[in-house]
Amino acid sequence: MDVKTLCLGILAHGDASGYEIKKLFEQKYSHFYEASFGSIYPALARLTEAGLVSFSQQAQSKRPDKKVYRITTAGRIAFLDDLGKMPGRDRIRSDFLATLLFGDLLSPGQVDKMIAIRVAEYHALIDAMAACNTKGLTPGHAFVNGFGLTVYRAMVAYLENNRHALVGQTLLGARDHAAAAKSAQAQPLPRSQPAPEEMQT
Amino acid sequence: MDVKTLCLGILAHGDASGYEIKKLFEQKYSHFYEASFGSIYPALARLTEAGLVSFSQQAQSKRPDKKVYRITTAGRIAFLDDLGKMPGRDRIRSDFLATLLFGDLLSPGQVDKMIAIRVAEYHALIDAMAACNTKGLTPGHAFVNGFGLTVYRAMVAYLENNRHALVGQTLLGARDHAAAAKSAQAQPLPRSQPAPEEMQT
DNA sequence: ACGGACATGTAACACGTTACATGATTAA
DNA sequence: TTAATCATGTAACGTGTTACATGTCCGT
Numbered sequence: 001m002d003v004k005t006l007c008l009g010i011l012a013h014g015d016a017s018g019y020e021i022k023k024l025f026e027q028k029y030s031h032f033y034e035a036s037f038g039s040i041y042p043a044l045a046r047l048t049e050a051g052l053v054s055f056s057q058q059a060q061s062k063r064p065d066k067k068v069y070r071i072t073t074a075g076r077i078a079f080l081d082d083l084g085k086m087p088g089r090d091r092i093r094s095d096f097l098a099t100l101l102f103g104d105l106l107s108p109g110q111v112d113k114m115i116a117i118r119v120a121e122y123h124a125l126i127d128a129m130a131a132c133n134t135k136g137l138t139p140g141h142a143f144v145n146g147f148g149l150t151v152y153r154a155m156v157a158y159l160e161n162n163r164h165a166l167v168g169q170t171l172l173g174a175r176d177h178a179a180a181a182k183s184a185q186a187q188p189l190p191r192s193q194p195a196p197e198e199m200q201t
Numbered sequence: 202m203d204v205k206t207l208c209l210g211i212l213a214h215g216d217a218s219g220y221e222i223k224k225l226f227e228q229k230y231s232h233f234y235e236a237s238f239g240s241i242y243p244a245l246a247r248l249t250e251a252g253l254v255s256f257s258q259q260a261q262s263k264r265p266d267k268k269v270y271r272i273t274t275a276g277r278i279a280f281l282d283d284l285g286k287m288p289g290r291d292r293i294r295s296d297f298l299a300t301l302l303f304g305d306l307l308s309p310g311q312v313d314k315m316i317a318i319r320v321a322e323y324h325a326l327i328d329a330m331a332a333c334n335t336k337g338l339t340p341g342h343a344f345v346n347g348f349g350l351t352v353y354r355a356m357v358a359y360l361e362n363n364r365h366a367l368v369g370q371t372l373l374g375a376r377d378h379a380a381a382a383k384s385a386q387a388q389p390l391p392r393s394q395p396a397p398e399e400m401q402t
Numbered sequence: 403a404c405g406g407a408c409a410t411g412t413a414a415c416a417c418g419t420t421a422c423a424t425g426a427t428t429a430a
Numbered sequence: 431t432t433a434a435t436c437a438t439g440t441a442a443c444g445t446g447t448t449a450c451a452t453g454t455c456c457g458t
Contacts, residue, residue: 001300002418017437019438032295032298032299033294033295036420038419038420039417045439065437065438066437091235091295092235093293094288097234098202098207100348101210101230101339103340103341103344105281138302139367140304140305143367144298144301146363147301150358153355154355159348169344170340218409236446237448239412239447243412267408268409
């Protein structure tokens with residue numbers, strides 16, 4: 001599901017301007033989707049071209065006209081058609097976990113700090129989501145919000161319960177690394193070990 | 202952290218070929234990162250150009266030569282330098298949640314089926330991760346693996362505990378939608394309501 | 403006979419980000 | 431005066447995916 005389709009879906013739940021859609025992305029959907037102005041405005045333009053949405057221009061004093069978009073009947077049909085397809089795999093790219101994967105190459109202090117920061121961020125997100133929850137949300141939004149809340153809580157709990165393990169291991173590893181650095185390669189992995197034939201740098 | 206940097210990190214933990222790196226991505230790191238051949242091979246070529254890795258060519262009967270990459274000292278320095286930087290925000294794009302957000306526009310059967318499929322997929326992932334866990338993993342890998350395991354379990358638990366709520370709401374909503382469809386717009390959201398001036402389709 | 407694992411690589415394409423351009427209002 | 435909110439949009443750029451090109455060996 002690309003930005004264009006999600007915008008269409010958002011408009012299926014009510015009229016909105018590009019700016020309002022952006023706020024929705026960052027305030028309510030940020031735990032499973034994100035989109036910048038640079039993708040939202042062109043998306044709305046394409047949808048308009050395709051006749052899937054229309055817009056009304058609202059003049060504002062001293063500001064660019066606000067364009068309030070509304071989904072058309074053709075748009076509703078197209079969206080439902082898209083929704084029916086089985087969703088693809090979730091795309092996740094976590095710099096945080098990718099960094100911790102190499103925790104043994106960092107100082108314990110750095111690892112601990114990174115985790116502390118992340119925990120604080122999750123706490124803030126959880127508070128924000130818990131506050132907005134159980135109001136006048138659509139069933140889908142409530143479900144998805146609850147999902148995010150649950151996941152963030154599980155993440156925080158894991159980090160708080162296991163950070164000592166990683167930080168501790170990192171400490172213990174420090175000496176090993178000093179030793180390993182002398183020998184050409186430290187290889188705890190069962191990967192291509194053999195035959196350095198013609199090394200080309 | 203881009204594919205190039207992660208490849209460098211993987212090589213910091215041991216030598217590997219492009220093909221082996223790809224397997225690592227899909228078998229061990231798939232819960233927080235993914236990369237295709239089309240990004241891995243060019244990444245290794247760029248790293249070689251930059252002198253951050255070298256490779257030894259291993260002739261294989263009736264197969265393209267296997268290139269086993271090894272990180273250089275310059276590569277280790279560059280990688281540690283990168284690791285030290287605070288990780289950016291995680292990028293998540295969930296088609297699944299984006300679809301369920303509009304659960305009220307789907308039939309209860311469709312919603313239920315999507316959730317059932319997802320639950321089954323997570324169960325499979327959990328079994329695979331639980332099996333590979335607690336072996337000869339680096340501290341970082343064990344930590345990251347445990348993180349993924351915990352998160353997937355929380356997701357499954359949430360889906361199993363709350364699917365009935367969404368499916369039920371969807372059922373109840375069916376009648377409302379039939380009614381709402383007659384009036385021009387059903388708008389449960391506090392968004393731009395007013396002034397349809399010059400609607401342009 | 404067919405698909406999957408092994409093995410590397412390229413090129414076209416899609417998609418989205420970042421930064422820029424413009425400009426008023428309001429709160430710290 | 432500095433930053434944030436409101437408001438829309440474009441263009442360059444980066445990054446990664448998909449599909450293609452090539453070919454063997456092995457299991458069923």
